[in-house]
Structure formats: C-alpha cells, structure tokens
Amino acid sequence: REEKSKMPHYAGLENFKLIEKMGDGAFSNVYKAVNRSTGEKVAIKVVRKYELNSTQDGNKHLNEKFKQRPRVTERANILKEVKIMRDMDHPSIVKLLSFSESREFYFLVLELMEGGELFHQIVKLTYFSEALARHVILQVANGIRYLHEERGVIHRDIKPENLLFERIPIIPSNNPTPRKYDEDKEDEGEFIPGVGGGGIGRVKIADFGLSKVVWNEETKTPCGTVGYTAPEIVKDERYSKSVDMWALGCVLYTLLCGFPPFYDESINVLTEKVAKGYYTFLSPWWDEISSTAKDLITHLLCVDPDQRYTIDEFLAHPWCHAAPAPAPQTP
Numbered sequence: 001r002e003e004k005s006k007m008p009h010y011a012g013l014e015n016f017k018l019i020e021k022m023g024d025g026a027f028s029n030v031y032k033a034v035n036r037s038t039g040e041k042v043a044i045k046v047v048r049k050y051e052l053n054s055t056q057d058g059n060k061h062l063n064e065k066f067k068q069r070p071r072v073t074e075r076a077n078i079l080k081e082v083k084i085m086r087d088m089d090h091p092s093i094v095k096l097l098s099f100s101e102s103r104e105f106y107f108l109v110l111e112l113m114e115g116g117e118l119f120h121q122i123v124k125l126t127y128f129s130e131a132l133a134r135h136v137i138l139q140v141a142n143g144i145r146y147l148h149e150e151r152g153v154i155h156r157d158i159k160p161e162n163l164l165f166e167r168i169p170i171i172p173s174n175n176p177t178p179r180k181y182d183e184d185k186e187d188e189g190e191f192i193p194g195v196g197g198g199g200i201g202r203v204k205i206a207d208f209g210l211s212k213v214v215w216n217e218e219t220k221t222p223c224g225t226v227g228y229t230a231p232e233i234v235k236d237e238r239y240s241k242s243v244d245m246w247a248l249g250c251v252l253y254t255l256l257c258g259f260p261p262f263y264d265e266s267i268n269v270l271t272e273k274v275a276k277g278y279y280t281f282l283s284p285w286w287d288e289i290s291s292t293a294k295d296l297i298t299h300l301l302c303v304d305p306d307q308r309y310t311i312d313e314f315l316a317h318p319w320c321h322a323a324p325a326p327a328p329q330t331p
C-alpha cells in the first residue's frame with residue numbers, strides 16, 4: 001500500500017494503473033502497469049521530453065518549448081526509437097504496443113517482460129552453463145539476425161541490461177558457483193534440450209534508444225542515398241552491423257564466466273584494452289569451457305570488423321549447433 005501511494009501520476013496516462021517501478025535507465029523510468037479498460041499488464045517507459053538532446057529537428061522544437069539546454073550526451077531521438085520499434089515483429093524483440101505523449105513526457109507502452117534483465121540473472125547465478133548460455137544467446141542472435149538482415153536495423157546497445165526475460169526464469173540459484181545446470185531441480189515449464197525443464201522462458205531485445213536504420217527495406221538501398229552509393233556507405237552499413245556482433249561476443253563471454261571480457265578501474269586503460277582487443281580466457285574460470293565456445297568468441301571479439309563474424313556466420317558456427325545433452329532419464 002505504501003508502495004502504491006508512491007507511484008507517480010502522469011497526466012495522459014489515466015488509462016493505466018502504475019503498479020511498480022521496474023527499471024530506471026539513464027534516460028527513463030519504466031513501470032509495470034495495468035490497462036484499466038482491458039486488464040492487460042504492460043510495461044510503460046516514461047521519458048521526460050526536456051532531457052532529450054537537440055540533434056534532431058523534433059527535439060530542437062521541444063527544447064525551445066521547455067527552455068532547456070540540450071543534454072551534451074549523444075542521445076538518439078525518442079521518436080526514432082518509436083518509429084523503429086513500431087513495425088518490429090519478432091519473438092526475440094520486445095513489442096511496442098502503443099505510444100503517446102503529454103506536455104512533459106513520452107510514453108512507450110511495451111510488452112511486459114516480467115523476468116527482468118539478463119544482467120540480474122548473471123549476478124544471481126554467477127555464470128551460465130554452456131547449454132543454458134546457448135539457449136539464451138541463440139534467442140538474442142535470432143533477434144539480431146531479424147534486425148540486421150530483415151529490417152536493416154543496428155541496435156547499437158546490446159548488453160545484459162537490455163536483454164529481458166519474458167517471465168521470471170526458473171534457474172537453480174541455491175548453488176553459488178553452479179558449474180552445471182542442475183536438471184534435478186527442474187519441474188515445470190517448457191523443456192529445453194540439453195538444459196532440462198524448468199522453463200527459463202523467452203529472452204528478448206529491448207531498448208532501441210540508440211538504434212539506427214541503415215538499410216531501407218522498401219527501396220532496398222542504404223539509407224539516405226538514392227543510388228550512386230559510394231563504397232564507404234556500403235562499408236559503413238557493414239561496419240555498423242559489426243558493432244552488434246562485438247557486443248554479442250561480450251554478452252556471450254560474460255554469460256559463460258560471469259565477468260566481462262574487458263574491464264579496468266581506469267577508463268583510459270579500459271579504452272586501450274578494448275581498442276587493442278586485449279582480453280584473455282582467464283584461468284581457472286575458463287578451464288572447463290569448451291574450445292568451440294572459445295573459438296566462437298574469438299571470431300566475435302575480433303578488432304578488425306572485416307574479420308569479425310556476421311550474424312549468419314555466428315549462427316552457422318558449430319557451438320550454436322552443439323548436440324544437446326541427453327535428456328535426464330525418467331525412472
């Protein structure tokens with residue numbers, strides 16, 4: 001009851017009852033809410049208008065209206081996020097159900113992902129077994145394949161905070177360092193080959209706030225050009241896709257061992273490590289992880305974007321097709 005009274009009221013959101021805060025990103029508050037007329041549970045991302053920057057026409061107007069200085073932060077236009085999300089239709093992409101705005105805020109009504117961030121599951125579990133990591137990463141990869149190859153969209157912010165579980169995954173969490181996914185703990189939910197029952201549910205890609213369209217599906221041309229496409233534009237399209245593949249490599253690395261491939265307390269040192277692609281499969285954490293998994297990561301965390309795997313190369317890699325472990329014997 002206390003919690004409920006703390007929920008803010010937004011003019012223009014009267015048709016929704018806010019239940020709890022699910023997340024706050026740097027630029028938004030996300031609430032779990034119920035549609036009062038349909039009873040449908042949703043997530044609503046509330047973005048304050050005057051915090052947006054003014055690099056796009058739409059925002060310039062807003063900033064003037066609110067007499068606010070634009071943020072220095074590079075932040076894509078929320079309307080672009082909406083436009084990109086609006087016609088996405090894939091089981092690995094969080095759906096935008098509706099969009100509205102008030103004087104002060106934008107409201108993105110989203111498919112509710114009750115299970116929260118993949119990030120929290122990594123923190124909770126320490127790390128994932130290869131089978132479980134495969135199950136998660138293949139869903140993400142299929143989402144990326146849809147974005148890159150079918151929609152011409154680059155996400156540009158793939159990370160565990162932006163990968164969400166449809167429902168609270170049933171993964172054993174009583175073992176602080178679970179080397180193996182514990183199949184005995186499984187009871188209900190869908191059966192995952194090689195992983196067990198337990199129903200970890202779907203994982204979907206959220207947060208298209210930094211995403212960018214590089215390929216126009218209607219005209220079948222790179223965006224912003226009408227023929228006479230220069231090689232650097234074509235290359236740029238390929239390079240920008242490769243940023244998602246690097247990020248996917250970082251996510252996979254982190255899933256398998258529980259810490260990210262690049263880290264340093266000093267931002268300068270960290271930047272240098274990333275620039276040089278300096279990372280290792282640190283012992284003892286990586287000792288028991290298959291060489292196939294390491295091979296795949298090597299092709300993703302590859303500094304030269306021309307050498308880096310594309311999404312189709314990723315999906316064709318043997319690690320993605322590893323034979324599932326035999327199902328647990330039922331006596």
Ligand code: ADP
Pocket residue numbers: 022023024025026027028030043045094110111112113114116117161162164206207208209
């Ligand atoms: P930002 O651009 O501020 O990072 P996000 O779209 O990533 O905004 O949302 C911030 C956080 O809110 C996410 O990391 C997640 O924890 C939560 N969140 C976002 N969308 C949903 C959703 N559809 N269902 C449940 N939680 C969500």
Ligand code: MG
Pocket residue numbers: 025161162207
């Ligand atoms: Mg985010």
